[in-house]
Amino acid sequence: MGRRSRERLYKAIALLLLLPGILWVLMPTVWMFSAAFSRLEQIMRWPPDLWPDPWVFSNFYEGFAFLPFGRYFMNSTQIAVIRVMGQVLAASMAGYAFARMQAPGKNLLFILVLSTLMLPYTVTMIPQYIIFQRLGWIDTYLPLIIPHFDGGAFFIFLFRQFFRSIPDELTEAARLDGCSYFGIYWRMMLPLSLPVIAASSILIFQNSWQELLQPLIFLHDNSKYTIPLGLARFRSSYGSSPWHLIMAVSIGAALPPVVLFFIGQRFLLSGIVVSDK
């Protein structure tokens, strides 16, 4: 068999493996959509019938009115947007420092940054709770935002990898012209790092949008809930739940990260540089 035809055979096998997998991957989403447009009786039917009959569009209206999900939606948006801005800024600054500057203690600090990846959140959770309680931050969004303004090890690493791949000559010239470190960072590095900024914004937004444990601990007032907290409480407080409404709200809850993903998708792969040049 020639090389060309062998290549083609591999690709055909790959497609044969990938296509049935698509059914598996899409199944939960299909069910979610089906349930969101169905009446409750139809969901509890054997055999399952995924085609809504009749189509019920009012589930969305009812779902969002059932608990103040509209408000939760705004709360989650507010937290995620502020967190993304602060965290991207901090991570890019730290990544720039690690990639392009020399200083005593740098290697030790970098190991320290990476080692925080191993730290379970539950270890810091309780003292953080005590600190935030003393500061009067319980039932505010500050505990969900401010601790992330350290940048986060994974994102610092992403930015560092990217900045290291930018040729030295580019910045050397600017440095000789007397451009400050901040000037180089702000006017040269940040504009170049658009793919990393996009990739990390998407990932941070997702992290923030789906976070459950922290809102669970720090938010007690109903009106302050985030979308995941609202959904989780919704499930636990209503024994036989109105699943059609839950699914309608779930679609709404899934929309922002999905839309953001489609907008920034092309950067996601190019923004993650894992090899070192």
Added chain:
Amino acid sequence: MSGMAAVGAGGVERPRLSLRWREAINFYLFLAPWILGFLAFTAIPIVASLILGFTKYNAISPPDFVGLKNFRFLYDDQIFWKSLRVTLTYTVVFVPLQLVSSLLLAMLLNLRVPSMRTIRTIYYLPSILPTVVTGLVWIWLFNADFGLINFFLYKAFEIRGPNWLGSERWVMSAVIISGLWALGGGVIIFLAALQNVPGEFYEAAELDGANILHRFWHVTVPMISPVILYNLMIAMILSLQVFTRIYVLTQGGPNYASYFYNLYVYDNAFSYLKLGLASAQAWILFVLILLLTVLALRTSGRWVHYSGGV
């Protein structure tokens, strides 16, 4: 920033020596957000948590030093061992499955085939959806009477499927299946690594007569081995800390069969207000993770190659 260094050096002309100082000062200024955040929300809490682990503390009256009592209590606590067993069982089964399927999927998604972009997007979709949302959907898919899983089992094999989430025997399988559905981040990192393997390596291997398996073992795996190590460690660390999916899917039930470690930590801390006990528990997990990570790093010398470097 540069002004500060110039003043420090005491003149309009910048002496040569101050260049290194300027760089170091700038380094620490750029790193200031991380350092401050690390001190306030990580370093100090780690120490505080260690100290709290030796106290009885309910968040209202001041902490009471009790020595090793928390650890002795946990040693005798059946539920503690149960939660540890649940978590370790899950990790031992789930992590290898996840790692292998992520790598295989990434390799398939790396082929140049028409419409691959769309296929990639579809496969990544589960990881974009919020965990709480997918958890809610899976509750219903696993439903014994109306769920799609049991419907397919019946249609395909005429099997009457189990009551997945309501049975002590099956709940762990359900948790693992739903976890494998969202492979997500690991796949992307593998994919990025695969795209960085120079094509010439494969061509050279092919000229030497290497078949597809040879190329996988002798080119792909060594070239991306640092990324395999990274994904392995992250998968391990995360699966020991599973919380959200379980909180939604089973809340630890039935009869503690899916009572993961962090669920118990959370309950002790915020449902029963035993903050000292919960701190001790959290620290035990931390030490366990440290040991496993060191073990992974120690043994990695044999199979991880840094020729490409990460």
